[in-house]
Amino acid sequence: MGRPLAVDEIILGANAHIFLGKSESKVGDEEYFYGKKYTVAGILESTGIGIDDAGFLTMDSVYDMAKISDKSAVMKLDVKPGDVSAFMVDVKPDATRSEVARRIEVEVPGVAVVTSKELMSSSVASQLDSLMPWLRLIGIVFWVIVVLMIGALFSTIVNERRREIGLLQAVGATRRFIFQLVMLEAMQLTVIGGIVGLAVGAVAILLLKGVVASSVGIAYLWPGSGYVVVFVAGYLVMSIITGILAALYPAIVASRLEPYQAIRTGE
Amino acid sequence: MIELTNATKTYDSGGGLIRAVDDVTLTVRDGEFVAVVGHSGSGKTTLVSLMGGLTKPTSGNIFIGGTDIWTLDNLNLARLRSEKIGFCFQFSSLIPTLNSIDNVRLPASFAGGERGGLERAMSLLETVGVTDKAKAYPAELSGGQQRRVAIARSLVNEPRIMLADEPTGDLDEQTEVDIMKLFQGLNQQGVTIVMVTHSQKLAAQAGRILTMTAGVVAEGIATGDAGV
Numbered sequence: 001m002g003r004p005l006a007v008d009e010i011i012l013g014a015n016a017h018i019f020l021g022k023s024e025s026k027v028g029d030e031e032y033f034y035g036k037k038y039t040v041a042g043i044l045e046s047t048g049i050g051i052d053d054a055g056f057l058t059m060d061s062v063y064d065m066a067k068i069s070d071k072s073a074v075m076k077l078d079v080k081p082g083d084v085s086a087f088m089v090d091v092k093p094d095a096t097r098s099e100v101a102r103r104i105e106v107e108v109p110g111v112a113v114v115t116s117k118e119l120m121s122s123s124v125a126s127q128l129d130s131l132m133p134w135l136r137l138i139g140i141v142f143w144v145i146v147v148l149m150i151g152a153l154f155s156t157i158v159n160e161r162r163r164e165i166g167l168l169q170a171v172g173a174t175r176r177f178i179f180q181l182v183m184l185e186a187m188q189l190t191v192i193g194g195i196v197g198l199a200v201g202a203v204a205i206l207l208l209k210g211v212v213a214s215s216v217g218i219a220y221l222w223p224g225s226g227y228v229v230v231f232v233a234g235y236l237v238m239s240i241i242t243g244i245l246a247a248l249y250p251a252i253v254a255s256r257l258e259p260y261q262a263i264r265t266g267e
Numbered sequence: 268m269i270e271l272t273n274a275t276k277t278y279d280s281g282g283g284l285i286r287a288v289d290d291v292t293l294t295v296r297d298g299e300f301v302a303v304v305g306h307s308g309s310g311k312t313t314l315v316s317l318m319g320g321l322t323k324p325t326s327g328n329i330f331i332g333g334t335d336i337w338t339l340d341n342l343n344l345a346r347l348r349s350e351k352i353g354f355c356f357q358f359s360s361l362i363p364t365l366n367s368i369d370n371v372r373l374p375a376s377f378a379g380g381e382r383g384g385l386e387r388a389m390s391l392l393e394t395v396g397v398t399d400k401a402k403a404y405p406a407e408l409s410g411g412q413q414r415r416v417a418i419a420r421s422l423v424n425e426p427r428i429m430l431a432d433e434p435t436g437d438l439d440e441q442t443e444v445d446i447m448k449l450f451q452g453l454n455q456q457g458v459t460i461v462m463v464t465h466s467q468k469l470a471a472q473a474g475r476i477l478t479m480t481a482g483v484v485a486e487g488i489a490t491g492d493a494g495v
Contacts, residue, residue, distance in 0.1 A: 167360050170321055171420065172349025172377030175341050259348075260313070260322035263356070 001042055007061045009041035015052040016043075034065050035072025046210055047221060059084075143242070150246035154186055158254045165254055166262030179255040186247030187240050194239030198232060269295040269318050269428065269459070274327035276313050276482075287313040289482035290327070295461060297427070300454040302470035303463045305479035311463040312357070314479060315430045318461060319352050320344055331428070349378045353421030357433035357463070359413045361405040361420075367392060368401045371420045378424050391419035395449065411442035418449065429453060431462040435469065447472055 005011065010031065017025035025031070029040045033055065046052055057065070066079040091100050101113040158165070165178055222228075276288040287310040295301050295318070303311045316322045317329055320336045328335050336347060354360070361370045371388040392398045395415035397408075405413055414434060421429060431450070435443040447469060454460050454474075462473060470476050478485045 164362060166321075167356075167362065168373075169345070170319070170348060170354050170356075170360075171374040172345050172424075174345040174377075177345075177377070258322055260316040263321070263360075 005041060005056075005058050006039075007058055007064065008038055009057075010038040010061075011042040011044060011056040012040055013044050013052040013054045013056075014046035016055055019053060034069040034075075034077050036065050036068060045222070047213060147242055147246045150186065150190065150242065151249060154182065154247045154250040155253070157185075158182060158250045161254075162257060162262045162265050165257055166259045166264075169257070169259040170263070175255040178257075179251045182251035182254050183244065183247050186251070187243040190239045190243030190246070191236060194236050197239075198235060268297050268330075268332060269461070270328075270330040271317065272328045272330070274317055274324045274329060276310075276317060276322065277325045286482045288317060288324070291482070291484045292327075293477070293484055295459060297459055298454070298457050300450070300460045300472075300474040301462070301477060302473035302475070303461065303477045303479060303484075304465070304467070304470050307465075309479040310482040311479050312432050313482075314484070315432055315461055315463055319354060319428075319430045320348055321354075345377065349374050350424050351426055351428055353424070353426035353429045353458075355414070355418055355421050355429065355431040355434045357436050359405060359410070360417050361408075361413055363405050366402050366404050367397065367408070367416045367419075370405070370416055371423055373423075374420060375423045388419075388423065391422055392416070394422075395419045396445065411438045414438060414442070414446065418446065422453070427457070427459060429458050429460045429462075431460065433463050433465065435464070435466070443469070 001011075010033070012025050012031075017023070020031055025040055025043060027040055027042060030037055031040060032038075038055075038057070038061070044051070044056075062079055063081045066077040069075075069077040089100065089104070091097055097115050101115055104111060104113050168178065168181075169175075223231075271291050271293050274288055274291045275286065278285045278287055289310075291314065303314060305311050313322065317324055318331075320329065320331075323337055329337065331347065331351065334347075336344060339347065348354075361367075362373065365373065368385070368388050371391055372385075375387075389398065389401060392401055395418050397412050397415045397419070400408055400412055400416070403412075405416075408416065418434070429450070434450070435446050438446070450460055450462065451472065460473075462469070464470055476487055478487065
């Protein structure tokens with residue numbers, strides 16, 4: 001939003017409109033909660049968990065809503081000024097969550113701290129913990145297979161283009177040029193593959209995030225734009241490295257072909 | 268000047284060593300028009316490939332302009348092929364992903380000079396009579412047109428030596444006449460031409476004829492040589 005929430009405004013979860021008996025809610029709509037009118041200031045993206053059904057107000061709005069609810073609402077909202085059921089603490093990236101939780105419990109008596117990991121069901125958390133090393137290993141194995149497959153592909157391409165390579169040398173191409181030609185083509189291929197992979201991955205996440213979130217009870221939240229930029233850049237750099245490693249041997253072979261032999265065997 | 272001194276090129280055919288060029292010593296002087304004739308498999312193509320630095324002799328030396336070309340590093344050898352020698356092969360030698368004009372300009376791009384300009388490339392296509400095919404890709408050209416574009420390409424860097432391996436093979440008679448006229452014109456301008464051919468009629472148009480038999484070179488047409 002880029003501004004503080006006003007006392008007569010509310011932010012709705014992605015599915016809150018269902019509880020209002022509507023097919024959808026839009027920013028600017030006016031809705032009644034416990035007899036008090038609020039303007040919808042924003043609608044959250046779907047997370048797949050309970051906060052999709054909730055509404056978010058300022059503390060003053062909640063106390064005000066509770067104050068008038070016994071007169072204006074069917075059911076009284078029992079929240080007294082100063083009542084708080086929970087705070088959410090945004091922990092800095094370099095801080096240790098367990099250490100922050102321990103310090104809060106020590107310094108604020110009577111408060112129970114629950115970390116985000118503990119919010120997940122313990123079975124999901126433990127399954128993820130045990131799966132991660134295997135997922136990393138599978139990722140590495142797949143990457144090695146991809147490098148070998150692209151290497152085999154480029155060996156075939158070089159073999160099929162022997163005559164073309166020989167002809168290029170005959171008209172003045174240096175070994176370095178031939179080497180760079182093969183490497184550049186491999187990098188182009190892997191970067192295009194990387195971009196397609198990113199796009200397919202993003203579409204898959206968009207389509208399946210709700211299913212995954214509801215089945216394991218974990219909210220899916222898009223990471224910050226900085227993280228996304230770093231991830232995409234890292235992914236593309238990895239694509240280039242994959243291309244370089246895969247095409248290195250075929251490129252060396254291509255650059256060392258003798259023009260006459262290359263032309264004749266390619267005929 | 269092209270000089271071969273005791274040049275030998277052998278190949279391992281799997282069934283033993285083949286001496287494609289066998290201890291050849293010869294000199295082609297600047298401005299000569301030499302025809303190389305002989306049976307298929309007699310070593311003609313290997314001989315011109317040795318002359319052009321496309322293959323390294325198993326033994327012996329190849330000199331161009333007094334320089335032993337196999338003492339040059341890769342960069343200078345590539346430059347020599349690009350700037351001093353024009354190649355015309357017996358098959359379609361155009362790069363399939365480039366159109367005619369870009370094929371013609373290709374050697375100039377390796378030479379790094381200014382000879383690869385559009386005007387010059389068009390002028391060369393005009394010289395070989397395929398201006399209307401400047402934007403066409405090799406697959407859209409007939410065999411004769413491809414050969415003409417290849418000749419235009421071989422001339423782009425104004426080489427002093429033209430090595431032509433059966434430049435008129437499988438072409439119609441008129442195209443053959445046109446290409447030979449072109450070579451005669453180049454030779455009159457001082458370009459040294461070494462042309463491999465099966466045709467006695469074409470060989471007769473050269474100033475000097477070399478006959479190859481089993482890798483060995485002899486001056487003139489060998490008596491009873493059925494390959495000529």
